[in-house]
Every structure is written in structure tokens, then in C-alpha cells.
Amino acid sequence: MNSVNTLIEVRNLRKYYPVFGGVLRRKVAEVKAIDGVDFRIFKGECFGLVGESGCGKTTLGKTLIRILDPTTGSIYFEVPDDIREKINELENSGELEGSRILKDIRKKYDLATYKGAKLNSIRRKMQIVYQDPTTSLNPRMLVKDIVSEPLIVQGLAKGQDAKKRVLEILYKVKLTERHLYRYPHEFSGGQRQRIAVARALVTNPEFVVLDEPTSSVDVSVRAQLLNLFQDLQKDLNLTYIFVSHDLSVVECIAHRVAVMYLGKIVELAQTEELYKNPVHPYSQALFASIPIPDPTVKKRQIVLTGEVPSPVNPPLGCRFHPRCSEATEICTKEEPELRDIGNGHLVACHLVFH
Amino acid sequence: MSIRSRWKEFRLGIKPTLDELKFTLRRIRRSPLSIVGMVLIGFFVAIAIFAPILAPPTDPHDPFSIFHDGYGPTPRPPGSPVEDSYVRDLGWTTHYFGTAEGQLDIYYGCIWGTQTAFRIGLLVVAVSLAVGLLTGCLAGYYGGVIDEILMRFTDIVLAFPGLILAMALVIALPPAWSIDFGFVGLAIVIFLALIFIGRSKKLQGIWTFMLAVLGFAAFGTLYTWVLGTPPIWVQTLNLGNLDKVLIALALVGWPSYTRVIRGEILRVRHEDYVEAARAVGCSDFRIVVRHILPNAIYSVVIIASLDIGAIVLTAAALSFLGIGAPVGYADWGQMISFARNWIWAGIENPWQYWYTFTIPGLFIFVFVLGWNLLGDAFRDILDPTLRRR
Amino acid sequence: MGLREFVIRRILLMIPTLIGVVLLIFAVTQLFTPGQRATLYITSEKQMSRIPDIIRQYHLNESVLLQFSDWFSQVLQGNLGYSRTGGGPVLQVMLRKLPATFELVIWSIPITILLGTYLGIQSAVHRDQLPDHVTRTVSIIGYSLPTFWLGIMLIAIFFSGLGWFPPERTGAQAFNYIYLSGHWRYYTGLLTIDGLLNGQPWISLDVLKHMVLPTATLVTIQIALIIRVMRSSMLEALGKGYVTAAKAKGLTNTQVINKHARRNALIPTMTVAGLLTAGVLTGVTITETVFNIDGLGRWAAVAAGGGGTVPDVPAVLGFALFAGIVYVITNLIVDVLYAYIDPRIRLG
């Protein structure tokens, strides 16, 4: 894996939302939307993030590009290899001197520490495409204004120059000059999503979060969008994180996939490996519960009992143990770590190691 | 770039807006009530504009004081001839709507009262709206302490029924008020400057506000301390009764706008497109002006148009209670108040003096009806759920 | 969050508003001259001559803080000043005039709310049909009528013209019996009820007859708001999935409307009804003035402008304070009722 460059490295990322309650509206609890996540995203890959609603996958995507502020943890962006080693060293040493150097490094590379103008400047490098283009495009702005806005606020282009770049990107997403002076509501769902993609890509970003980009369009249009994403990735050398609950789409587009459950990554592997051979009981159940569009295939289905517990008070130990049919004593007590079982296949489950 | 291509660009840019406008007009045409409302308002606008022709002022310095035709106590019916030779020489031959007690001409009062009504309605709504927009945006977008303070304050003002608080304010306002225009102007300038310049989020919120306040407090103190006299831009305003009504209504009126605008902003600011704008790196100011306000403003427009009617009603009620416009001033409410005695007077023939209270009342009613119909129609036309599909 | 916590929170939130209401009234007093302000501290006609002393005694020319502490302790003791137009201390005058106003309000508010919700429902159910058009037109007309003009017109038609319903609070005969005969005893202050308790039902009838026009005035101007809100929230409720689901259960139209849609539509209407109840004093002020009913509203109106060139400051401020407090308390009650109807609030 040395030939591949890491674009983003996430360390122990957490995002908690306060819950207010009581007579005085004090903070009474926290929703642990992301609760300690570590992973890397390589340059040029499409990283799939799957899980059920409320597992924190969208929050994770938005936190990565700092639309949401993380509670703790680091998001290292474009760190040279030598410095990465240094970070590893420093994090383990725990010396006073070390922690000061680490602080300096974090100031430079850790997106979680960015503020103000510096934070604004990374916006051109990291973008997002939302789930539903009807809500993510301002209904009172023309397509031209929507797409050129990033250029203008980032100070990259103005006037005719901006228009030229807008047109370029519109052609790339298979829209034309005709569409420039129209409002979003004049377009079909698929076209609207293309406008949203154009807005995200107009500043030439390196990294794009695709937050369930196909879930609001119909099946017949979905494939058009997926093709577009793949083509753009090749043309513009993009890195994607593809957040979705639609497992079959992720299977086709992602290079690696992480499965999330209640704010944690429970399994992460190459797509083929994961889909063929899921190890974590939750992943097994999840993949087994997709209905297969082929009436001749009758496969084993695992019906999970119960529902996802509340992320305010996640179960102790392994978060999945109340629903897991194979849970043992240790699962109720100790939280399993995400460990490599070979070939970059990471699993967080006690059963695999015992 | 040639002028022609610029023109083409402009035309392309303006076309969708025109299409939207056409669409809206089509909707208006389909709703008969809104047409009635527009015709009524148009009618009153025409009266207000052509008032000097419809009712040439007898006193060019003060067209709003209704002319007397003698001082006889008993009202005279519509169509009575004008007796005062001075007025007759000015071209007035008949009292079209009759005269009120003291021979005040009702027709003249009704025509010029239209201007008064527009002045009250538009001015109060404009001021309330401006203040409401500023405070509402601050409270809605920044939240936190500034929001809490503003909301508690609006709570308190809104706790009083509008008419009653306005009543107290009208009698409380002093007849002369010294206002430091430099102070006010400077405040606005510093405030806006800080908002424009300030890039960091902190500076734009409560700190800007506090800095601005402290800034001119210091400046004002320094000035008076150095020179020993108030500066020239401190002017004493003489407040007439109607001015007091305007001020009182604006003071009572703005908090409801703050509320509505804040609510709309809160609704809109969690939309995906606002988050997307933030993800793109838009400044707070740009987000508010380009993304939030255009989507939030419509409900405010609806409320404002309904409010013009309500404001005129309240002002008329104040006049009726005897704390609005003075007797003889061209104001509909005042005219009815003045005529009140004549329904009690005519026990034997109650409709003997009908014109004294019926005609000015009809003017108020139709005027307010027009605005309400218009507001109602706006509500249907601009309803965003009906609009976009 | 449970209902109890919700209520406690509401009550706690009410306190700063109440303090704010008092503070605002105090701020208004600061706009007056010290001489006018002094009337807020006296309790009888005789003290009117001692104004300069009072200005000194209560520091009315001195710092705002000092004034506030003096004024506030007076208010806490129930001294709101001497009302020249009412001929007594403000609080006493208010208590004396309250029943007449209350009697008007307890008739007009329930009629407004019940009739308004009924018409709103009918309007929504028959959307864009004749009943809807008629209701909407009538309500918008009612909303546009100046209260005082409506009152005057009603008097002109129904009293001066037809002679059916007289203005004022009582007829001459009842007036004589109540105020001059010496047989009358006050139980509640509400003449309709006291009439029965005194064994003089004709007085109750007489009072009722006198109340028809003022009540009609108040209902006409206020009902539009209720109709409008009820109609729109009813339309919203009728478009909801649970209404379709209720029809799919095989319920009758009436059951669907009365059970499923109405209860949900009542939730937003209740807020407006609360605001209306709290704001009724505005309408009452005008109505009482027009109909010459000796209640709080007419008193305040006379105090503000009708009673001569110098306004009766304590009366107006006392009335405003009263209105503010009524509003805050009504709002609290509505909030609690709201929570009672809507389980989403009650159970968090």
C-alpha cells in the first residue's frame, strides 16, 4: 500500500451533539453521532460509507470537510509521509516537548484546528454534494449564480472569467449554455443533481463528499448520475467519500467500504472482499438483508431482532451485542478495537479474535 | 466587451425574473379578490395623488386643516351650498358630503385624509420593517445572547395590547424632543462598517453592537465635555399629535416584525442550500443577504401589507379616543370621533346626520379592506408550497 | 420532558416577562414631567396640592435608580396612584370597574371562539364552495371594519333605527333599582348573575339585552382571526396522511373531520385564541367608549384623552400594566392547555 498516497487521515474523531432538557434547558446528555473513528482515505479512491439511518455516516462526511465542527480528534489533510511518521511517534511518546511540536504540526495539517480565513481557504479543496438537490439549491438563484458563487466568494474568478469556468464545468456534467439562466425548479431531479455537482466541482476540489447523491432520484436516472460520478473522478482526479444506505450502489462504485454502526466503524475492507466475505455479525446481517432483484436466487437471510439503540446511551461493550446472536460475555463488557485481519480488512469484533 | 453583448447578457439575466413576474401576474389575474383589492388601493392612491386637484387647499400652507364654512354648530347635509365668500372664491360651491359640527367640510377631510392614511400606514410599516429586519436578522442568524435579549424585549412589548401601549406612549411623549442626529447617524455608520469589514464571526455579532454603542457614547460625551454645548446636529423636534401617534405605533409595531423575520431565518438557515453556501465559503453577510433573506422575505411582505390596514385602524382608534390628530385635521378617525355626538343627538330621526359618521367610516373601511384583500391574495399567490413544482 | 417540568419551565419563563412588563411601564413614566409622575404616588384628591413635596419625597428629579426603587415599592404595596377621572386610587377604581368589562368579555370570547372554529371548519370542509366564499368574505369584512364605526353603525341601526337593542349597560328602570332603590346587593358584580341572585330576573334580561350590541361588535371584529387560522390549519390537517388513513379504516366523513382532523387543527387555533383573549382589552376600550359602558376600557379612554387637556396618567399606566399582566397570565394558561392537547409537548 506504500505506492498509494494518503489524502486524509482521521484519528479518534468524535462528534457529540448536546441534548438540552429539564426546567432550565441545561445540557442533560449527548448524542454521540460519531464516537471515535479512525481511518484513512487514499488519493483517487472512492471510499464508501454505509450504515443505517442514525449511524452517523452523514455526520462523519460533513465533519470531514468541516461543515460540522468535530468535538475532538484530528483530520489530517495532505500530510507528507515523513511528517506522518513523526505524528505517530509523537502521539505515542507523550512527552511535553513532543506535545508542543505535535501542536504545531496539527496547526498546519489538522483540519480540526482550522479557523477563520484558513478554514475558508480549504473550502475550495473539499466540497459536498447533498442528498436532495431540491433543498440544496437555493430556489431563488439562477443556475449561473449558483455555480459561480464558489468562484466569487473564493476570489478565484469574476465576471466573464467566472462565466467561462461555469460553462466549462456545466459541459462536464452534461448541461449546456441553455441552462445558464434558469431557476432550479425548472429542472428534473437528475438535472438538478448535476447542477449541485457542478457547484461542488467548479473550484477544482480534490476531495468530494457525496452524501447519498442518488437516493432522491429514480432508478432509471440513478445510473446516469453514477456514470457521471465515475467519469468525473477519472477526468478530474477526484477522491470521493460516498455515503449511502443503498448497499448495491456502493458495491458498484466504491473501492473500499466502511460499515458504520452507532457512531463507530465496525468493518472496513476492499469492496469485493467485504461483500463476499463480511466478518462482523452486523455487516453479515446488513448485507444479507438487501432484497436481491432476482427471483431465482434464494439466499440465507439474517433477520435481526430489535432496533438500533439510541446514540445517547449506546450499549456498553460492543455496541451491537444486544442484537447480536453470537454475543458472548466479553462483548457486553469490553469495546472491541478495529483490527486488521489481513489484507487491509479491518474488523471490530471480539469473536474474530477469540 | 461590446455594449451589445453586455445588453444580451443583461437580457438573459433578467428574463427568468420577468418570467417569474409574469407567472405571478397570471396568478393575480386568476384571483378575483386580489383584483378587487388592487383596484381599491389604486383608487385610494389616485385620490391621494390628485388630492390638490380634487380638493384644492384653502390654506396653501397647511392643506391638512379642513376649511370652515362659518362656525355654526349643526351639521348640514350633502349638497348644501358654500356660504363663506372667501372659500367660494377659491372655487368651492357645494359641500359634496355635507359639513360636520363647526361647518368643517366632510368631503375635503375625506380626500386629504387619504394622504394622512397612507402616510401613517406606509411610514409606520416602513420604520417597523426596517428595525425588524435588522434586529430579526441579528437574532435569527447569530442566536445566543443577542437573540435572547432581543426576544425577551419583544416578549415584553408584545405583552401589551398594541392600542393600549400606544395610548400610553402617545400621552407620555413630550411635545418637544431633542434628537442627536449625529449620534444616530454615527451609530448606523459604525455598525454597518463593522459588519462589512468584520470577517470573523465573533466581530459581527454582539461585539459589533457593543462596540458601536460604546463608540458613540464615548464620542458624544467627549464632544459635550470639550465644547460644553450640544453639537449642532442635536435638533429639537416639535412633535405634533399625529407625529406622536406615528412614533408610538412604530415603537409598538417593530417587535412583531423582528419575531417573524427571526422565525423565517431560523426556518431557512437549516436548509441544505444555506449549509451548502457555508461549505463553499460564503461569508455570513452574504449568506444572510443572498441566501436567507430572498427566501424569507415573502411572508414578511404579506404581513406588512396586512399590517398597513391594521395600523390605519389603530391610528383611527386613537383619533377616535381623542388622542390622535387634533380637531379640524384631515384624518378619518378624528372626523368620526368628532361626529360621535350626532348619533346620540338625533333620537327622533337617527339618520338625520348620517353623513357625519357614515362617510368617513366608509373611507376607513374600504381603505383597510383593500389592504387586507391584497394581503390575503399575496398569501395565496406567494405561498411557496404552491409556487414551486 | 414531562408535563410538570414543562409547566414549571413556563412559569419560570413568565417571571422575567412580568418583570419586563413592570420595567417597561416604569420606562414610560420617565417620559412624563416630574409633576405628572407625582400623581403616581398619591392616593387621594387632597394630596394633589402637595405635588412639590411629593416630587422631593420620591426623588422625582433625581437618579432613575432611586426613582425606580421608590416606585416599585409603591407598586408592590398596590399603590398605582390617584385617578382623577375615576375619582379614587387606581387599584380601587379598577376593581370597581372590572365586573362590567368582565361581563362583556365572558360573553364575547366564548362566542368568538366557538363560532369561529365552527365556521373555520365549515369553510375548510367546503373549500372553494359557497360556504367557504361567504365565510371568508364576511370575515375579511369584519376584520377591516373600524371597531368604533361598527359600534356606531350598530347603534344607529338597531337602537336609533329599529329600537331593538339599546346601548349602555342597563336601562333606566334597572339603573334606578340597582343604584337608587337600596335593595340591590352585589354578589359577583356581574349584573346578569346578581340579577338572578337578587331575585330580579328582569334585571338580568335587561342587562343581556343591553349587551347584545357590544358583544356583536367584539365578536365581529375578532372572529376573522379565528376563522382564518382554523380554516388553514384544518385544511392542513385534512391533507395529512392520517386523514386518508382514517378514511381507509371505514370511518364516516363526520368521524374523520370531528375526531381526527379537528383535534389536530385546534392546536394552532388555541394559540391564536389565547392571543385574542389577551388582546381583547383593545376592543373593549373602544366598544365600551362607543356604547357608554362604565368599565375599565371607557375609564382608560377617558383618562387618556376624553377627560380634558391634561391626561390622567396613573389611570392609563395602571390600565396598561393590568393589560400586560393579563396577557402574560393568559399566555401561560394557553401554553399549559396546549401541552395538554398535544402529546408531543406533554411527553417531550
Add this chain to the structure above:
Amino acid sequence: MTEDILKIEDLRLNFYTYEGVVQALDGVDLNLRRGETLGIVGETGCGKSVTGLSVLVIVPPPGRVEGGKVLFSPKGRPIDLLRTREAILRRIRGEFVSMIFQDPRSALNPVYTAGDQISEVILNHKRKELIQRALERMDEEIKSGRASFLAGYYKKIYEKMLSNPRAATLQILSRIPIVRRYKRILNDEAKKEAVNMLRIMRIPDPERVVDMYPHELSGGMAQRVVIAIALACNPEILIADEPTTNLDVTIQLQILHLIKELKEKFASSVIYVTHDMGIIAEMCDRVAVMYAGNVVELGKVLEIFKNPIHPYTQGLLESIPRPGVPFISIEGTVPSLINPPKGCRFHNRCRYAMDICTKVKPEMVEAEKDHFVECFLHQ
């Protein structure tokens, strides 16, 4: 071949909106056989949900049925639901034909408990049974001497309810506040039945859930409550309108299994509306593919997956993503139904479109045995 329990013929339905008349259903032909599960599949706006609603004749305004027949034959002679009196329809809804809705949160009334909403349908359709049961219980209580002093009086009322439910005395009694408490016994019986239904739905702790309000229930739970309402009276036909679209996959699987199992138990026929080909393959015996207000293809599930005839069905099946295969889509977008294309509504996206397709609307023909299609390629 089993007989049809429901047959829809040439159903036409319009929505009268501000922008214009949306021709949502343009001659839908369908049949549902006794005991089978029929899938209706299609994209957003193709009219699949509205078809379900028009079977119950509860299409909300501005929708209006313009023509066609919905023939329902519970036993013997079919009746046309579109031309049936409202009173009879009300009996059919909930008792003979019932529906599961897409969004359980909006299908449940937020101000009533789950129990209230289930017992409502039971009280509406199984009233007699409940009264009888209540009478039995009262008898028992009187015999054992545990009855309250009002028991005799209540018993009289209940007997009256049984013999003459519309009696004037009952109408009056049920409106007098304290007196109407006699209804409690009946309501208790209904609630018991509701708890029983919840238990059948595999809801843990049904005695507690029965008193919960919809907002306290999770999505999966709420959908179980909706299913309980639908099945409370053992309907002949169950219409499931995308019942799992808003749920997570693991919960979806639970619900799918539940519906399958309950179908066996209650032996009703099911119409399953969905946009997910996977669910069709899993759940259904036959499937109807809908496009822009038409049924374009109808046949056995196995047959249609193996041998799709209509170009739209082919496109739909091809656009299912498969790993390692490039994504294939149907070009163009779904047309606006305010101005639908003339002729075959699919012609402007169809790769085989011929001249005739742009002019004439194709008829439904039986291309192969028990496999119907609406396309000129096969006529």
C-alpha cells in the same frame, strides 16, 4: 387458475392542480387473484400509489376518478367499487380491503395513542362481536358477585345496543357526559383486542406500547402499528403502499417477513406497491410494471425477470447496478403528465420507438401465456 378477487379495468384518474390537469392514471388494467401477492412497480409519479388509493375510493382532492371500473368480488357477484354507495364502501374499507401506508408517522394521528387507533377500526367493524363479549363478561361478573351496582343497568344498555344499535335512547345516552361512561366496557374490550393485535405483530411489551403516542414509537414500531390497524379485521385484500421505503434495510427485512407470514395466516390477497425490484423478487407472485399512468407489463415475477418484453421493463431491470458491469440507464426523463406524450407515453425514451408509437396508444395484449404487455412490438 384461481379466480380474480379484484379487477381494475381502464381506470382513469386526473389531478386538478394549479399548473394544469395531471393525467395520473391513463387506463390502468389489472387483476388480483385470490390468495396471491401482486406487485406494482414503477418510478415516482407513475401512479402506483394512486392506483392503491382508488381501490379504496379514497383518492384525496384534487384527484378525481374519471372513469373505469374497480370490480371487487369477495364472493360470487362482483361489485364495482367506483359505483357503490358510500355506506357500503365504508363497510368494505378496513373490513374487506385495507391499506398499509408508506410513511407510518404521517398515517398515525399524533394526538391519539396507538391503542386508540387500532381499537377505532375494531369498534367500527366488529362492534357486535365486542358487545357480545362485553355482555359475557358482565354476566360472569354478576354471577361471581364482583359486579358494580351499575352492572344491571349497563347490561340493559348493552342488550339494547345489540338489538337496536340506532335506538334514539342510545343516541341520547351516548352524548350525556357522565352517563356515557357505559361505553368504557366496550372500549376496554376493543383495547384488549388491540393488545392482541400488537402481540401478533411481534411487538415486545404490547401492554405498554398500546398506550404510547406515535411520536414515542420508532419507525419500525409505528409501521407495525399501521399493519395491525390494516389487519385487525382480517381483510380480503391488503394494499401495501411502499411500507418499507422509509425504513432501514434490517428493519425492512423484519417487516417483509412479518407481512409474508401474516399473509399466510390471514389468507388475504396482497397488492404490494414498491419501486424496488429486489422486494418484488422477494415478495410477489405476479408483478405489474407501471409507467406514466399505464400498466405496461403484467405477468409472473419469474417470467418478467427472465423475459421482460416491454422496453421500459428491460431498461428498469438493466439499470439495477451490478458490480463489475458499467451502469446502464434509460435515457431522458419521465414526462410531465400535464402534457403527456401522444401515443405510447414511453416512446420518447424508447430505443425501439416506431412511427406508430408516437400516434396511437398501444392496447394490452397477451404476448405469451399469462404475460400481458402494452407495446406495439408485440402486436
